[in-house]
Amino acid sequence: xxxxxxxxxxxxxxxxxxxxxxxxxxxxxxxxxxxxxxxxxxxxxxxxxxxxxxxxxxxxxxxxxxxxxxxxxxxxxxxxxxxxxxxxxx
Numbered sequence: 001x002x003x004x005x006x007x008x009x010x011x012x013x014x015x016x017x018x019x020x021x022x023x024x025x026x027x028x029x030x031x032x033x034x035x036x037x038x039x040x041x042x043x044x045x046x047x048x049x050x051x052x053x054x055x056x057x058x059x060x061x062x063x064x065x066x067x068x069x070x071x072x073x074x075x076x077x078x079x080x081x082x083x084x085x086x087x088x089x090x
Contacts, residue, residue: 009075016070023067030060 034056040049 013074016074020067020070023063023070026063027060027067030056030063034060 034053036049037053040053044050
């Protein structure tokens with residue numbers, strides 16, 4: 001039974017790592033779009049760009065939170081006193 005649990009934990013860990021890497025990929029893609037912020041000036045004629053850029057920050061935060069949740073979901077091996085921080089933003 002212990003070997004079965006070890007195998008199941010390994011599979012769960014591997015799957016969570018794959019999903020966390022996918023969230024990292026989302027962040028990298030979003031960062032490319034966010035680089036446009038360097039071209040925006042205070043007198044930007046197209047003010048619709050501001051909420052679009054703001055949404056990119058929120059999307060990056062969501063992807064980071066999802067990636068963190070995947071890593072926190074990984075079964076822990078008898079590690080004493082490991083405290084999981086809250087994923088909820090104030």
